[in-house]
Amino acid sequence: MPPVIETRALTKRYGSRTAVDSLDLKVQPGCVFGLIGPNGSGKTTTLRMLLDIIRPSSGQALVLGTPPRSGGPALRRRIGYIPGDLRLSSRARGRTVLEHFAQISAPVPAGRVETLAERLGLDLSRPVRTLSKGNRQKLGLVQAFMHDPDLLVLDEPTSGLDPLVQREFLEMVAEVRASGRTVLLSSHVLSEIQQSADQVAVLSLGKVVAQGDVASLRLNRLRHVRASLAPASGTEKMLENELAAAGLRGSVTWQAGTARVRGTLDGGVDAFIKVLARHRILDLSVEEPDLEESVLQLYGGPDAAARDVQKGPG
Secondary structure, three states: OOOOEEEEEEEEEEOOEEEEEEEEEEEOOOOEEEEEOOOOOOHHHHHHHHOOOOOOOEEEEEEOOEOHHHHHHHHHOOEEEEOOOOOOOOOOEHHHHHHHHHHHOOOOOOOHHHHHHHHHOOOOOOEHHHOOHHHHHHHHHHHHHOOOOOEEEEEOOOOOOOHHHHHHHHHHHHHHHHOOOEEEEEEOOHHHHHHHOOEEEEEEOOEEEEEEOOOOOOOOOEEEEEEEEEOOOOOHHHHHHHHHHOOEEEEEEEEOOEEEEEEEEEOOOHHHHHHHOOOEEEEEEEEOOOHHHHHHHHHOOOOOOOEEOOOOOO
């Protein structure tokens, strides 16, 4: 089957600044494809070009087999979209706003809006302008999903949602994939990508710096660590060497016989914990950095060699 989305050297320039640089992507049918990277990496610009909200400076794109520029309303009806800067401020009630969207999208199955609203905990009777940011986001999700589109394009879709609603959203995405339809998902949230995406492209400054499945891209390998130890006397230098060998990139400082360890681990925590276990541990904290930091530390900027990681370990 042909790709649902295919780009060839897709580029967008704003004057002397290049927002997206020679982007080559293929999104296969029936998958969830994650587009991730730090702010300014070109994610939103890419999505807007695919939807013909903005036009590329050069290159080509096909969405559902059609160039976005010539697809017109027929193509747009096959796509569900929620923008990253969703702005809804109507005096109308939520139900009325969705009825308006339904008139310009593909037909909406009977009861579909009510079912989605119930799943997300959205009150459709309230005026949109009285809704919180999270509830406006829910309204945006309902309008994106309600007509069962062939392709969902979701830009930071869980912004403002509480954890329970985020979990429900991920179940909705899984249902779309199970039905053979396709999702293109832009996100800053690593756990969201880990739980939902089949394939991922990592963007930095408009370039793809890595591409593959989430496990092979190692986005969850980094850890911030802090620990306080009471090591045996005379083991100070040995402790520092052992921690460095276990993958610690950071420092060990000493205060009144207490070792304070701070830094970052690139890799598993097993070797690090085994070193600590030889001493009396007074305090320990292991945290996962945010997605932006993971991308920048693991893959650097676009000057780093692009990686095309095949599925599988390593």
